[in-house]
Amino acid sequence: MKRTAVVAVVLACVTTSVAFGQQTRRSSRSLAGRQASAATVQPLPTPTLPEGNTGIAARYPGDVGMEKDPDVVFVESFEESTRSGSTATCLSPKRA
Known part of the structure; x- marks a missing residue:
């Protein structure tokens, strides 16, 4: 039982040290070509x-008709009865 535990600890230490060694080499290699800009x-x-x-809100009292304004990008209608109708309106941009 003790022999198994010692072997497991030794293997864990060897595996960890190998992984850290590889990680250090990779990270130093990837940072070697990067330098901060002097600008x-x-x-x-x-x-x-x-x-x-x-602003937009001042032109539309009660937000009525705001979704038709060309400056409006997304519309979320909280009065929609279904979530799918609300999401479709929200995710479709008014202008491309």
Whole structure:
């Protein structure tokens, strides 16, 4: 019984060390050709959010007819009685 446990532990240690050795070689090889870019990229300013009577929602009180607007990409109708009808509407883009 003890001999079996010792053999299992030794095999586990050998297997682990071989796996780590192969992983180290692969990772060092894959990172050898990669280097960071020296270019500096400046962040763009965040545009202001629409407030008041601007934006798509302001043009459609109660959201009635909003799904026909060319600026609307996805529509989710929570009033649909079936899930399949709701999903089909949601996943079909209004413009390509």
